Structures are given as structure tokens and as C-alpha cells.
Amino acid sequence: MDRFIDKVELVAGLLLGAIALLTFSAVMARWLFNYGIPDAFDVSRLLLGTAMFWGIASAGFRNRHIQVDGFWEISPPLGRRLIDLFATAITFGFFALLAWMLYGKVVSVLASSEQTFDLRLPVWPFYALAALGILLAAVLLGLRLFRLVIARGR
Template sequence: MKRASMDRFIDTIEWIAAAFVGIVAANIFIAVLLRNIFSYSIPDSFDIGRMLLGILIFWGIAATSYRGGHITVDLVWANVGPRYQRWIDVFATLVLLFVVTVQTWTLFDKVYGTYNDNVATFDLGMPTWPFFAVAWAGDVSAVLLIAIRTWRLIFHPDQIHDSKITAPE
């Protein structure tokens, strides 16, 4: 995959995560507006909102994992040289890759179980597995982006979109 196409893939995942932020915000705004002004409650709005928030979390993991925008503790990293900083970054990213890969595996089990058990929402009886499947797709995207980040950290640190990453000495 060329660098430009890989960057487009990364940007697409970030846009999907951003779209889910908008969808969650719109769902909450509309539900509150209807409830407080018109005394009308959207059927299953709580369940839908809850599942959309889960989707947002997993797609957000994908977006923040590549850019290094998640919360970090850089006490040791800030006090060592660039070579060791890179080693720490590679190690931390490999640990993150392992953890998110295991999480993705277990989330697939949840999608499969929800599908087989025919779990549905209370009011409308909508199946919940599609929401879980979209969340799982976000987790798969996170694994892919973390793998790309790991590859770039090891072989092409100049291609990382992170201000704290420096090229090897």
C-alpha cells in the first residue's frame, strides 16, 4: 500500500469516528428536545444512544491510537534521549497492539453471541447485533491503525503524524 493510500485509509477511519461523534450528539439533542418541549420520548432512544456511544468509543480508539492522541504518561520518555524514546514508543505500541487485538477477539465473541441469542431492544424489538458489529469494525480498524503505526515507528518514523516522534539518530 502506497503512503498516500495508507494516509487516505487513516483519514477515512478518523472521519468515520468524527461522524459518530456527530450522530451521538444529534441523538442526545433530539431526544432531550422532544422530551422537554413536546413531552415525547423516542422509542428505544436510551438503548440506541447507549449502543451508539459504544460504537463511538471503539471508533475513537481507532482514531486516537494511530495519532498518539490518547492519554500518556511521559515521565520516563521525556528524560531519555531520542533513541530510547523510540524504543519506548515501539514497546508501548506493541503492547497496545496486543491488548487491542485481544479486545477485538473478545468483542467478536460478543457480536456472535448477541446475534445467536437474538438480543433485541425493548420498545421496538430491533436486533442489537448490528450495533455491536459496527463497534467491532471500529475495533478492527484500531488494530489495523496500530499495526500501521508500529510498522512506521520501526521502519519509517518520519511518516508518523505525531509531534513527539523523531527520526532515528
């Protein structure tokens, strides 16, 4: 399982790297040659959403997202377990619903033939990749919830 999560993190990292490279290249092209890279803004904007969704998948599974755990820290072990179960269940439900809604958005964008402004690149593959990231987040959170439920004594 860890190798699969590592691959999800690699995809998120590569997407962030592509955003950084594209942004740097666009700035340097504008500064050095007074030339803007076509669709640099649109592509980086679409990649940013996708990278966030893929990053959320691994952060949710490994429970390494931003947390305010003051109440959790002072709770007894049973209270901590209940808080973890409740929080993971709510997050799982939210991401499952978001994955379903984003699937609808992918279908809608595909049907509308939406394209970027300069190069006329189809936008739906970016939406589909983002939807896959959220679907992975929901699946991995479901797996985390399952592990929390079966780990009664631990």
C-alpha cells in the first residue's frame, strides 16, 4: 500500500514541479524576450487544482493534513478514537460526494467542448485528472476509515 501512496505523492509532486517550471518559464520569457507563453496561466491554474486534489489523497490517508488537535490531545484514548472515527467518516463522506460532483463536471465540460484561450487545448483532461485525484482521496479515506474501525484494540 505504501508504494501506491508513494506513486500518488509522486504524481502530486510532478504536477507541482510542472507548475513551477511553467511559471518560471513564463516569467523569464516575458522578462527576457517580452513574449508570453501561450496558455501558461490557464494550464498552470488547471494543474494547480489537480495537484491539490492528488496531494489531498495521500495527506488524508496518512492523516498528515493540517489539524487543530487541542481537544484530541486532552481526550482519553477512547475519546481520541471516537474523534478519529468521526472526523475520518465526515471527511470520507465529503470527498465521496465531491468525487461524484466532479465526475458530473467532467462530463459537462466534455460535452461543452471547453478549450483554453490561446492553444485551444481541451480542458476536460485536466478536470478528469483532478476528478481521479479526488476519487483516490475518497477511496483512500474509505480504506483509512476501515482500518480505524477494525483496529478496535490498538
